[in-house]
Amino acid sequence: MNYENVIVAKDGAIAVVTLNRPQALNALSYGLVKDLSLAMQELDQDAEVRVIVVTGGDKVFAAGADIKEMADKGPFDPLILERLAYRDKINKISKPVVAAVIGFALGGGCELAMSCDIIVAAENARFGQPEVNLGIIPGSGGTQRLTHLLGKHRAMELVLTGDMLNANDAERLGLVNRVVPAELCLEEAVNIARKIAAKPQLAVRAAKEAVLKSANTGLDEGLEFERKAFYLLFASEDRSEGMQAFLEKRKAEFKGK
Numbered sequence: 016m017n018y019e020n021v022i023v024a025k026d027g028a029i030a031v032v033t034l035n036r037p038q039a040l041n042a043l044s045y046g047l048v049k050d051l052s053l054a055m056q057e058l059d060q061d062a063e064v065r066v067i068v069v070t071g072g073d074k075v076f077a078a079g080a081d082i083k084e085m086a087d088k089g090p091f092d093p094l095i096l097e098r099l100a101y102r103d104k105i106n107k108i109s110k111p112v113v114a115a116v117i118g119f120a121l122g123g124g125c126e127l128a129m130s131c132d133i134i135v136a137a138e139n140a141r142f143g144q145p146e147v148n149l150g151i152i153p154g155s156g157g158t159q160r161l162t163h164l165l166g167k168h169r170a171m172e173l174v175l176t177g178d179m180l181n182a183n184d185a186e187r188l189g190l191v192n193r194v195v196p197a198e199l200c201l202e203e204a205v206n207i208a209r210k211i212a213a214k215p216q217l218a219v220r221a222a223k224e225a226v227l228k229s230a231n232t233g234l235d236e237g238l239e240f241e242r243k244a245f246y247l248l249f250a251s252e253d254r255s256e257g258m259q260a261f262l263e264k265r266k267a268e269f270k271g272k
């Protein structure tokens with residue numbers, strides 16, 4: 016797995032993808048979005064990998080789309096349209112994705128973190144949607160995801176002022192799962208990933224899908240989806256093994272079947 020703009024490191028069931036344009040604060044150029052998308056799609060298909068961790072390294076998560084690259088583009092420039100297609104694929108990754116956010120997560124960077132399933136933030140993390148300062152608005156889900164996560168008024172303030180949230184406020188408002196010292200951020204994300212990787216994977220996949228469903232459907236439809244997924248899992252070998260192991264007071268051995 017060789018990509019110019021991301022580094023992929025696999026360790027058993029965990030893959031860590033590191034954005035790698037530190038000189039531009041990991042600004043999300045077309046090339047970076049494309050590499051990230053292709054790497055994550057490849058990992059999603061990799062039977063060995065169960066959980067993906069996304070990080071920007073030890074200084075910055077991502078300072079948003081690459082403004083230098085975007086400045087002279089029109090709305091129908093292939094670079095903008097193709098970027099959108101690659102970006103959409105990141106939202107469709109079926110395996111759990113944990114973000115380890117150190118430093119700035121702004122604009123597209125904040126949106127990338129929000130499209131992950133769990134966010135571990137370093138004490139120095141800063142989240143924001145400063146697009147309004149450039150005469151645009153968030154374009155990869157920021158107005159929608161922030162509103163779902165924080166409620167209308169808080170989302171509105173962030174999107175209209177472009178102000179940043181610090182890590183503690185982000186945790187208090189429910190934007191991130193937890194805040195840890197920067198030097199422990201990736202380790203904590205990997206620990207969470209390992210915990211998930213040890214669970215029966217059919218249940219993990221169904222659980223992710225069901226939780227995501229809640230953002231896109233009404234309650235009745237969401238409950239129906241949950242019920243069907245629940246029944247389906249009753250037919251799995253891992254379900255029998257999980258329950259039998261509990262009854263026999265032993266550790267379950269899951270096979271992903």
Ligand code: DAK
Nearest residue numbers: 039040042078079080081082083095121122123145154155
């Ligand atoms: N793009 C390009 N270069 C960037 C950059 C960015 N977003 N952010 C930083 N850099 C570059 C700087 O230009 C500088 O490069 P040199 O001048 O040294 O060559 C280098 O990174 C270091 O940055 P600073 O010198 O500015 O560092 P500071 O620590 O002083 O400030 C900062 C850090 C993060 C506060 C500041 O750099 C900053 O405000 N950056 C811009 C943040 C921003 O506005 N982000 C939102 C971008 S708009 C789309 C969907 C969504 C989007 C696009 C398309 N489609 C549907 C197609 C998303 C849009 C956005 O994210």
